[in-house]
Amino acid sequence: MSDAPLMKVEHIRQEFAVKDGTLRAVDDVTLTIDRGETVGLVGESGCGKSTLARTVLRLIEPTQGTIALEGRDITKVPQRELRAIRHRMQMVFQDPYGSLNPRRRIGAIVGDALDLRGVPKSEQRTQVIAALERVGLGIDHLHRWPHELSGGQRQRVGVARALAASPDLLIADEPVSALDVSVQAQLVNLLVDLQRDLGLAQLFVAHDLSVVRQVADRIAVMYLGRIVESGPTDVVFARARHPYTRALLAAVPIADPSRRGRQREAIRGELPSPIDPPPGCHFHPRCPHATDVCMTEQPALWHYADGGRAACHHPYGVSAADVAAASRDDLASPAAAGMSAPDPSTADLADAGETPAGAQA
């Protein structure tokens, strides 16, 4: 085994040609996932989460950037050769109804993953049963059809199918969003178990921040194709630096009526079109703290001493000493050379709002 991270994508850009021009769904994203680590990817609908997840798997080819599995650059590996390593990265999809072939029995669906790995037919049955048991489905499910299962059970079949390939990395795109809360909790517990027992690394895409907090070791927050904040889960929840992250956290409804009167910093408006994104910091039209520099200059992703990273000119809770100790992301863009440092003098100015986690920080 090498020291390289399990998965590393660098400076990924993903563009789509659309009627009105070019849509940049993913814009210069760098992300690593270590062995056994769960990385949560969050952000509003349309910010590019699924596109990034698909690109990592090379289900779509990146416009620019590199993808490396255990240090090996697989960006240009032909799709035919890719098949040999595909089983190491498996995907679980959001829609438990559309993602299983309705004309195949559960056992056959899960067994497909074993074909991929070249497991002889004689050994497949035992392994399929083991995968089903792992996700809490009994042997009696082998011969059942997808339509005979509930949404939660189908989603477990999706996970079992992925597990049968014995992957190192599971990419789960909103795996629990379509499920009832009670069933959602069962699946969340399962995903936590898989990480703990099998050391499975996961890229967990979700828009529910409380679910992400439960499963992720690290979080990356996307806005209009860019990662605007990332860091260890506890750091991001307790000390979110980017105003967008804080707004996202503040908007989560809390299941505790005694917290109802709390002051919340609501953000205005909605995600702008990725076809014509705002210049400078993409977030500036919705940001309560935007200044002139925000309208013209894209903020670099600064790395702070606690492992948190934020791309904001006026980050919250950052002192001059923090800035001095921070380092800057090595942006490929030539503009990076002339970029401004975060300005601690303006930080916190308007931080009247409270994020859920901020209350106890």
Add this chain to the structure above:
Amino acid sequence: MTAPTAPTPAGAPDAASDLLLDIDGLGVAFPSERGPIHAVRDVRLTLRRGEVLAVVGESGSGKSVTALTLLGLTRGRGTAITGKAEFDGIDLIGASDSQLRRIRGKRIAMVFQDPMSSLNPVLRIGHQIAEQIRAHEGVGKAEARKRTIDALTEVGIPRAAERVDAYPHEFSGGMRQRVMIAMALVCGPELLIADEPTTALDVTVQAQILDLILRLRDERGMSVMLVTHDLGVVAETADQVAVMYGGRIVEQAPCDELFADPRHPYSWGLIGSIPPLTGAKPEYLPTIAGTPPSPLALPAGCPFRARCPHEFEQCAEVPPLAETAGAPGHLDRCWLPIDEKRIRRAGADGRIGLLHDAEATTEESA
């Protein structure tokens, strides 16, 4: 120049005249080849003027059918609708279709989860809202258009005077939901029924839409029946909460009470399975094992019986929806004695959840 006459909340309301919606013993059964589907059974609900009532429950528990039935939208050949549903003294079950049409959109308005299902894609949104006004009030085109622009402005659509001529597909999901709310509110309804109005939206937009609904409630004294499956949304908005399971109301309580002192095991399960956003992370989330019953094959007795770890002999009989422990307005349908409930719902860490006996009682019984 007639402004929409919004009902104003009475200064010192007396309880009886304040009652806007009174549902009792409501049942809805749909015909099917395999026998009747009992989607809603013996539902009892009340809603006062200016109040927000949240209806929560698992998928398929009968929330939408309850809401739709109030507007006559579940009527059909073979559908058996029984019981009472009165709106300001008007019998909604017995009302004729034309009577209901006059109430619908005027005095009771509805917003659905998917705005595209209620907006006509080929008509300009302004036209659709103006038609709504003209159908209920004898106003001219110019007046209707002006009121439409005012309504769009009120729900936070920027440049409403220009956007009024746009088509639904030219709006984002959040903006379409605002258009729906504008359309629902334009005739000043006394009751807004909102079925999962924010489920398809981002939390940021959800917060804006919920704030909007609450503001309109405050300003107009409008009542709201909010169907949702998100207990966070309930805690942020509701005055009263009804929890549904298997077509029945299993618990009903003032919002604070439900979270502080939940009485029904299904409510414990719901509350427990939300991952906390602050504080210590539980190692495992308490869950509700199994799946909800099919409305075609409902178990006899308590509808939650098959998934309830606390089930005992008496549960073979349907528990009544009753007040316990002398808390008025807090009802539940479970046979367990109140003291048992308070012990059994708390886990070792004090968090509420649906726990198995062993986990729940190790501390107390030691």
